Ligand SMILES: *[C@@H]1O[C@H](CO)[C@@H](O)[C@H](O)[C@H]1NC(C)=O
Ligand SMILES: *[C@@H]1O[C@H](CO)[C@@H](O)[C@H](O)[C@H]1NC(C)=O
Ligand SMILES: *[C@@H]1O[C@H](CO)[C@@H](O)[C@H](O)[C@H]1NC(C)=O
Ligand SMILES: *[C@@H]1O[C@H](CO)[C@@H](O)[C@H](O)[C@H]1NC(C)=O
Ligand SMILES: *[C@@H]1O[C@H](CO)[C@@H](O)[C@H](O)[C@H]1NC(C)=O
């Protein structure tokens with residue numbers, strides 16, 4: 106399965122460069138419309154154009170009186186012609202309730218005029234947090250001031266034209282369920298309002314848009330007796346199906362709380378050990394995930410988790426209760442009695458002293474060894490030459506002792 110996927114991946118490699126082909130087209134029709142947008146007695150007009158309002162039930166009589174929001178003050182640039190009211194270059198101040206009356210001040214008709222613009226081409230982007238479903242998100246590119254709806258659909262090899270499922274609770278997105286990872290989807294997101302419609306076409310290939318959710322359950326812990334280590338573990342995001350053949354790889358970033366620059370390591374495991382942490386300093390750690398074969402993009406970073414590497418408990422003041430969890434079979438440098446508060450540079454100094462003491466001991470041993478060998482050679486030589494002289498060894502031994510003591 107993985108092998109066949111690899112083959113497919115490489116054959117599609119050339120396609121990866123043209124990640125998304127965006128085709129745009131606009132279909133806009135403008136005119137005063139009174140289409141059914143759920144509002145009774147409402148008429149829609151385009152801002153900046155001339156709008157003609159008709160007085161229903163006026164039978165050709167020019168003796169019609171118009172009122173705007175119940176007042177005889179009509180918007181600027183308006184004129185009445187044969188019972189019709191004409192608004193020249195209507196702007197937003199012309200939005201309101203228009204009513205017309207006959208000569209006996211009887212209401213003939215009224216309507217509410219809304220003004221705005223036809224839709225612009227919506228901007229659309231698509232993403233997938235796994236290899237099963239993907240979603241497209243859109244935003245309007247133009248403030249239209251009018252009620253708006255979206256029609257979302259797609260086409261691919263298998264489906265002529267199918268709706269991209271919309272959730273009424275999330276009006277700016279739609280989802281394609283159980284998508285085919287290897288086929289190309291032609292998305293059509295159409296923005297529609299009473300003055301017209303405008304659509305955006307988008308070619309989507311799932312493996313180029315997949316972006317996992319951030320890894321979860323991030324845990325960072327000190328490693329006992331290692332003041333420069335932090336043990337980090339995490340888990341797959343719940344949205345990434347574990348039974349899938351598509352595995353994730355991970356990226357770990359960490360820094361001290363004080364320093365701005367991150368160190369980053371990559372791993373395929375669900376855990377890692379940071380070995381170059383700063384001792385005694387709090388660190389910030391985050392992880393992100395990506396498809397194992399580099400499809401799509403890296404996830405966002407997970408939530409931050411903070412932790413401090415292990416600190417020798419004996420270096421803390423003994424009364425502190427916080428050191429309880431750090432206590433254990435003390436060995437090595439931690440056995441050095443210390444009553445002052447812990448200082449990382451202090452610890453470094455101690456390590457340096459210990460190291461130099463070790464070197465010193467080595468030198469002494471080496472010198473002693475050389476002397477012993479020299480003596481042994483001489484003894485053998487003399488033993489051969491003067492086998493009678495047996496006091497020599499004890500004499501030399503007596504002489505050698507103070508020398509090693511001086512060293
Ligand atoms: C329409 O016009 C006729 C005569 O021209 C008049 O009798 C009638 O009352 C008018 N109707 C309205 C609704 O004004
Ligand atoms: C007319 O009425 C509408 C709706 O009540 C209101 O939004 C608009 O501002 C009013 N216009 C004027 C010029 O008073
Ligand atoms: C508009 O004004 C008329 C007359 O005053 C009134 O009957 C009607 O309810 C108003 N319409 C709206 C939508 O405010
Ligand atoms: C894909 O969408 C369907 C329907 O909403 C859902 O049941 C399923 O769990 C989704 N798959 C993943 C991996 O989230
Ligand atoms: C996009 O969808 C809209 C609304 O369904 C439709 O009118 C338009 O023709 C479609 N465009 C293409 C290129 O399929």
Ligand SMILES: *[C@@H]1O[C@H](CO)[C@@H](O)[C@H](O)[C@H]1NC(C)=O
Nearest residue numbers: 371372373374375376377378
């Ligand atoms: C982590 O990955 C490495 C290879 O990158 C592997 O050798 C090692 O066993 C893995 N460790 C765990 C705990 O899975």
